[in-house]
Structures are given as C-alpha cells and as structure tokens.
Amino acid sequence: MGRNRSPTFENRQAAGKRLGEALRERDIEVDMVLAIPRGGLPVGRPVADALGVPLDIAVAKKIGAPNNPEYAIGAVAADGSVWLNSDVINRREIPRDYVANTRAEMAEAARQKAQRYRDSESSLSLTGKRVCLVDDGVATGATARACIEQIRQADPERLVLAVPVASPRAISDLEALVDEVICLVVPSEFRAVGQYYEQFEQVSDEAAMSYLAAE
Structure with a gap:
C-alpha cells in the first residue's frame, strides 16, 4: 500500500452510510445500535437510521x-x-x-x-436484544473488547460488530467474541484508522452527543 493511496471513506458519516447499506444487504436485523464515543457516533447514526432502530452508546476507556x-x-x-x-x-x-x-x-x-452522554444514571436493558456495536475503525481492538464484554454480560440474544475498517489481527481476534462481524475494509498493510478517511478530525463530546439527539 503506497503513501499516495486514496482514502477509502470521505468522512465518518459517509462510512456509516456504506456500513448501514452493507448491513441491510445482508439482511442483518438488530434492535439497537451502540456506538463507541466519540468517533463511533458519526458512524453509528447513519447505521441506526438505515436499520430503523435506536442509537445509544457503549463506553470504554x-x-x-x-x-x-x-x-x-x-x-x-x-x-x-x-x-x-x-x-x-x-x-x-x-x-x-x-x-x-x-x-x-x-x-x-x-x-x-x-x-x-445519556444525562442519566440508568443503564440500558440489553437482555434478549439483538445488538450492533459500531465504531469508526479498529486498530488494537482494546476498547471494542471491553465494550463487547460489557454487552455480553447483559445477555443479549445476538451481538454484531460493524466497523468500516480494521487491522487484520484485531478483526480476527474480535470475530471469536461476537456472533458476526461486518467490516468493509481489512487492509493487509494497516497502520492507522485515520489513514482510510479523507476527513478524520477529532470529534468533540458536544458534536458526538448531537448524533444521539438526531432523529
């Protein structure tokens, strides 16, 4: 992969639209999309809209x-x-x-x-739900793993991980932890998530929360 390679996605929202289309094409049905703040929310919003389900968050540090x-x-x-x-x-x-x-x-x-982000102490009820976990990409998979563990402990019926891009090693490890993985791009010479976006600016908490409020 050369340095002059064109980015795969224009921005996070565009990546989310493509991800939502991929999920619909595969007839994947879920009850809820959970995005990992902050960068996962601009991706998660169009995914949730494409699937016609609520958007919420799974937070890890x-x-x-x-x-x-x-x-x-x-x-x-x-x-x-x-x-x-x-x-x-x-x-x-x-x-x-x-x-x-x-x-x-x-x-x-x-x-x-x-x-x-939720403006509440209450936690989500995921028991028996079909959940789709979304982020803007996976490099090491550390935060995704912690979020997956949190969701699994809530006893969902099904857990799908959906990301626009990921490193081969991380996505291979994560496949064993969820029921299904949808990843649009798995580059053999992965270096960083931002490499695959034309626009990959930092997302503020305020901007990220606005995607939760959007209809």
Whole structure:
C-alpha cells in the first residue's frame, strides 16, 4: 500500500452510510445500535437510521502503558468490564499496582462519560436484544473488547460488530467474541484508522452527543 493511496471513506458519516447499506444487504436485523464515543457516533447514526432502530452508546476507556498512555495495554468499560493484554503486561513487567490503579481511574472516567452522554444514571436493558456495536475503525481492538464484554454480560440474544475498517489481527481476534462481524475494509498493510478517511478530525463530546439527539 503506497503513501499516495486514496482514502477509502470521505468522512465518518459517509462510512456509516456504506456500513448501514452493507448491513441491510445482508439482511442483518438488530434492535439497537451502540456506538463507541466519540468517533463511533458519526458512524453509528447513519447505521441506526438505515436499520430503523435506536442509537445509544457503549463506553470504554483505554488503559495506557506507563509513560505511553496512547499504547493500550487494556481497556475498561463504564460498568467495570475489563480486557487486559496479559502478554504485553507480563512482557513489559508492568506493575500490578499500576494496572489496578489505572483500571479504576479509567473505569470511573468511562462511567462519568456514559452518564454525561445519556444525562442519566440508568443503564440500558440489553437482555434478549439483538445488538450492533459500531465504531469508526479498529486498530488494537482494546476498547471494542471491553465494550463487547460489557454487552455480553447483559445477555443479549445476538451481538454484531460493524466497523468500516480494521487491522487484520484485531478483526480476527474480535470475530471469536461476537456472533458476526461486518467490516468493509481489512487492509493487509494497516497502520492507522485515520489513514482510510479523507476527513478524520477529532470529534468533540458536544458534536458526538448531537448524533444521539438526531432523529
């Protein structure tokens, strides 16, 4: 894949429209779309609209490595559901106290974010529901794993993961955790999610929440 390769998607909304079309073409029926804030909401809105179902959120925060918070060694969801990359933690000899303290800090941050987005303390009832989890892409899969664990604990009837683009390794790992995966692009030389978007600006909380309010 060369440096001059054209982006696959114009922006997140355009990617969401294509993703929604793909889900409809495969006759995938769900009761609810859950998007991972912030970047997942501009994708999730057109997906939910295409399927004619409500849009809500699944929130998780990365657990970053010491001195390198952008490098995920795990992730934790708003309800405390966690995924840890034990191989990396052991290989780098990351202290257990650091992992435990950062996990608790990020779980609280995720809980507060979920409360702010929903403007409520109440949690979703997903028992027996068919759920579609959406994000703007998957690189390591850390946050997706934590969200999947949270959703699974709510005992849904079916869980589908739908993303515009993902790394081959991450999507392969995630396939084992859900009932079905819909991914439009799985590049063999994946480097970063933003590489596949013409426009991939940061999404503010205010902008992300506006997609929840949209009809």
